[in-house]
Amino acid sequence: MITMENIVRDGHPALREVAEEVQLPASDEEKQHLADMIEFVKNSQNPELAEKYQLRPGVGLAAPQTDVKKRMIAVHAEDAKGTLYSYALFNPKIVSHSVERSYLTSGEGCLSVDEPIPGYVPRYARIRVKGTTLEGEQIDIRLKGFPAIVFQHEIDHLNGIMFYDHIDKENPFKEPDNAIAIDR
Structure with missing residues (x-):
């Protein structure tokens, strides 16, 4: 079981490294870790379990956040x-995206970042993601709105990119050009 103690914090080197592809079929250990990741995300959204296990609510988790440098993400x-x-994926990849952008009006947060970092994070409004499920099935999904933002946030973790890297340093609340504002 993954707990908040397993989540590495901002500044940890694993968060800035590019994660390795998972050789498929995945090992039992990799499958178990990915299953634990999706379970953590689901549990973090359940108020009783979150309180019992001291979990911060989250909508996604990438393996590097647990100091496992493999291309695995869990989104709920x-x-x-x-x-x-709700997806637990090996080797997720954005295969296409819109020109149009989107951003969360409330900004983004991260289980690995303890303090709020204000500012708009420009993302693609629509993306297409391919990956492999826990069961070994190849999937191809089209995403828009909040789920598209979550997937981009988690896939960024696989490439050593933090959400605040996208925030305009001069003007954090500058609305991105050609962008849809998403209230959350």
């Missing part, structure tokens, strides 16, 4: 219509 997030996007 709803879009504006309440549709649940």
